[in-house]
Ligand SMILES: NC(=O)C1=CN([C@@H]2O[C@H](COP(=O)(O)OP(=O)(O)OC[C@H]3O[C@@H](n4cnc5c(N)ncnc54)[C@H](O)[C@@H]3O)[C@@H](O)[C@H]2O)C=CC1
């Protein structure tokens with residue numbers, strides 16, 4: 107029986123291994139982590155992450171050929187294939203701070219593998235890493251290899267949160283990079299055999315190591331660039347009276363452009379887009395490609411611009427001050443169908459409003475008060491370290507309350523900001539919400555989920571990203 111061990115039971119390690127276990131009943135899969143609470147949660151009825159369809163997959167396989175354990179060394183030493191899916195945050199100190207990937211967790215995992223391995227191993231990079239990481243890992247593993255043969259493969263993950271199970275069951279492609287030696291090719295085949303149990307052969311792409319590593323960074327950079335492009339257009343739409351949804355539809359009909367990923371928003375979030383682009387920028391700079399670095403940096407600058415543009419709209423529309431005013435925040439997760447708040451645009455928007463002394467009442471169906479308070483008090487990039495290394499108990503911010511009911515969040519509020527596109531926000535009783543709010547009542551839709559015209563008929567003043575402006579807002583221009 108092939109034995110797989112995955113180091114890192116997070117958003118990638120957990121779902122990915124669950125699907126491998128589901129589709130490969132003859133493979134034993136053990137997911138290990140240094141975080142005891144995380145592993146306990148994986149072994150309970152309340153999984154540590156919210157992902158549609160995940161519970162069912164885990165229920166089918168757990169205890170059969172899928173196991174979760176904190177006994178990292180035992181399972182690593184017994185495995186034939188070791189996936190490494192640990193955090194690769196942005197460095198906050200020292201060389202490359204604010205840009206380069208922090209490979210502390212990767213390096214410690216590699217050193218541990220070297221310490222405990224007693225047989226040949228295929229080590230698979232599942233985390234997103236800088237190009238040439240495999241070379242560094244190879245050095246760590248082979249430096250004191252005790253005659254063990256290590257093959258390093260790059261097998262980046264392309265799943266998106268909220269659709270992870272569907273993405274894993276039916277991926278556009280699986281990418282495997284390896285050495286072009288006979289041993290390297292043998293290792294590629296071993297991993298390919300695992301995926302080939304359910305992924306059609308033509309969707310399994312094999313490349314050299316550096317192409318696979320770079321393809322992951324490039325894919326995220328291209329995706330994020332698309333959002334920054336449409337968000338940049340949204341600003342121009344507001345200035346000219348064009349409607350960004352109509353523009354997106356019209357350009358998306360061109361088969362060379364395509365319709366996906368063209369939704370204007372308050373900005374992209376998530377644990378990876380910003381981190382991976384910063385990493386790409388750093389690699390370009392290290393290779394003397396400053397023009398290329400500047401090009402990609404602009405994607406993040408436009409994203410930051412979009413978030414501050416939104417805050418400025420809120421403040422300027424409400425007579426240039428939100429001091430002491432209650433603002434309801436609908437949605438805190440970085441996108442719908444996930445409880446993940448890493449790098450969510452809601453953090454920057456809330457901080458911007460708090461900076462203008464607003465008092466916030468936040469509702470998100472999947473995010474807890476503790477998480478929101480942590481996010482609003484954590485330093486930049488701190489969120490991407492293992493949970494036991496994050497700041498412990500944040501001092502809670504008094505102007506922030508978190509409620510489990512959107513109607514309660516909106517009661518007596520002057521304005522309402524929609525920051526996540528949860529489907530339920532489309533179905534709320536906005537008449538009831540309007541009645542309970544202070545007047546004039548404002549809605550700032552950062553995701554274009556509500557029907558602005560209907561809300562205007564109810565009496566709201568509505569701002570929708572990239573849409574023709576409400577006459578009220580036209581008179582109150584917001585400069586970012
Ligand atoms: N979240 C996502 O949707 C995607 C993430 N990625 C990449 O995958 C990697 C992992 O991301 P996530 O799963 O989101 O992170 P995560 O933070 O959810 O999970 C990482 C886990 O690794 C554990 N860990 C860290 N060092 C360890 C060690 N030495 N031994 C054992 N466990 C250790 C942590 O305790 C944590 O539970 C990152 O490089 C990320 O860029 C790639 C594609 C999608």
Ligand SMILES: O=C(O)[C@H]1O[C@H](OP(=O)(O)OP(=O)(O)OC[C@H]2O[C@@H](n3ccc(=O)[nH]c3=O)[C@H](O)[C@@H]2O)[C@H](O)[C@@H](O)[C@@H]1O
Pocket residue numbers: 234263264265266267268326329333366367368369370371372373374375376377378379440441442
């Ligand atoms: O490397 C990663 O971590 C992953 O990053 C993204 O996945 P994810 O961040 O989970 O979610 P996306 O659906 O890509 O959304 C990212 C952000 O962009 C925003 N977005 C997305 C699409 C769009 O049209 N407009 C828009 O503002 C979302 O609301 C969200 O805040 C990529 O889509 C995955 O392929 C990749 O594996």
